[in-house]
Amino acid sequence: MKRTIAHMDLDTFFVSCERLKHSELIGKPIIIGGGDRGVVASCSYEARFFGVRSAMPMKMALRLCPDAKVIRGDMELYSKMSKEVTEIITEKVPVLEKASVDEFYLDLSGMDKFFGCYQWTTEIAESVTKNTGLPISFALSTNKTVSKIGTGEAKPVGRLEIKEDLVKPFLNPLSIRKIPMVGNVTFQLLSRIGIRKIQTLSEMPVDVLQQLIGKNGAELWKKANGIDETPVVQYSERKSISTETTFSQDSIDVENMKSILSKMVEELCFQLRREQWLTSVVTVKIRYANFDTETKQVKIPYTAVDHTISSYVRELFKKLYTRRMRLRLIGIRFSGLVHGNHQMNLFEDTEELINLYQAMDRMKIRFGKNAVGRASGISG
Structure with a gap:
């Protein structure tokens, strides 16, 4: 069966979310980012005209486009809107892969016999914009690579179909x-x-x-050469990664537990970044000496960085551990995973902090996950 793969990408996603809240921002150069020492998380096409790009230091961006409106960013809003779009698309396609917070692959192979795939994808895009107000572009072709490149060429708010015999002339x-x-x-x-x-x-x-x-x-x-057999992998928010520690002797040493939790967060976050995941649900688990097991979880904006998640873990542990009784086990689970990268945190971190994470990750990849770590515990 001939493959038909669509790639959909929300146009300047963060900026578009902000414009839903503040219509006066439409048509103006916008930079989403954090402080003078931060970096650009996203920018409008009006700002790109002046050479502003994602991950660029804010100081450089403002030199290029001094009249740009700088917005700190709203992670909760972006996470919420991403999930709304995901739900809309999920209802309408047989196989959906959420490639990041703002892009999706749809496997529509075989659907031409029921309904034209281009028309079907067009109606999905229109449904996204009608229900959320967010602009979205797409391209349709024989595989993921060509479709993704096509979407990039179609933007902004573009639609493109690249049939099999036109793949090479297009590329x-x-x-x-x-x-x-x-x-x-x-x-x-x-x-x-x-x-x-x-x-x-x-x-x-x-x-x-x-x-x-x-x-x-x-x-x-x-x-x-336009060849890509990579399958569209069905998206599921049920995926998770977790770790737990069972003490050799039941413990009531809270400070030691906080230190262990801190190490767990660091290891799990490194795994997220290495495998290009973001998490939106954090769960902390404890088991008392009498085997009573309790968990608490919290939904959070998509992220993959230690210091952001640590604060949630600290609060969950504080709420969980209420009995003056020894513990035999503690654990952490990240779920609600979606493929993505550090982008969701660019506007809250400084350039130095981002560089630090990248340097630490490179050392861990080269020398092992225990090669470098944080000196401080989770408390603070």
Whole structure:
């Protein structure tokens, strides 16, 4: 059966959410970010016109666009709106993958016999905008890579269908930067030897490409040729990651428990970032010496950073541990997971803090998860 994959992406998602609350922001350059020392979490197309981009230091962004309206950002609003959009799309498609807080893959293979896939996707997009007020773009093609690139070309508020025989003509003239797996390092490397267009990349021998960039060379060559067999993975908020510790002897040492919880948060958050997950539900579990087990959970804005989640864990543990009785076990679970990245926290963190997390993660990946850690406990 011929595959039909749609990619949908909410246009300037954070900015669009803010404009729903404040219509006077429509048409003006907007930067979502935190403080002079922070970085840009998102920006409007009007700000992009001046060269402002996500993850750019705020000072640089304001030099480029001094008249921009700077907004701190509302994580709770963005999380809420993301979930509303997810629910709308989930009701209308057989297989949905939530790729991040603002983008989705839809597997519509075989639906042409019942209803035109392009028309079906158009109606879904219209339903999203009608029910939430958020603008959304989409592209429809034979696989995830081509559809994602297509959505990028269709924005803002665009709709595009790239049929199988038009995939190569569509991809060939585009910059290799448009391929999702091409980052700055790969782009600079390939540019130095004159490979800047997707067509040039697609015509390279695979073995030469592998010698240049390593094991990902073959995968990159496939994407440049419009080949991608990656399946659309059904989205489920039931996925979770967790960890727990059973004490060798029942304990009443609260400070030690806080320290252990802090370590648990750090390890689970590292796992989230490494696997590109964000969590929206945090649960703390305790088991008393008499085997009574209690849990408390809280819904939170999507995040994957230690210091944000630690405050929720601290409050949950304080509310849970109310009996003057020894504990035999403590644990933490993150659920309501969605694929994403650090973007949801860009507007609350400083550039230095983001760089610190990235540096710590690199060390853990290279030398092991215990290579570096926080000196402080969870209390404070």
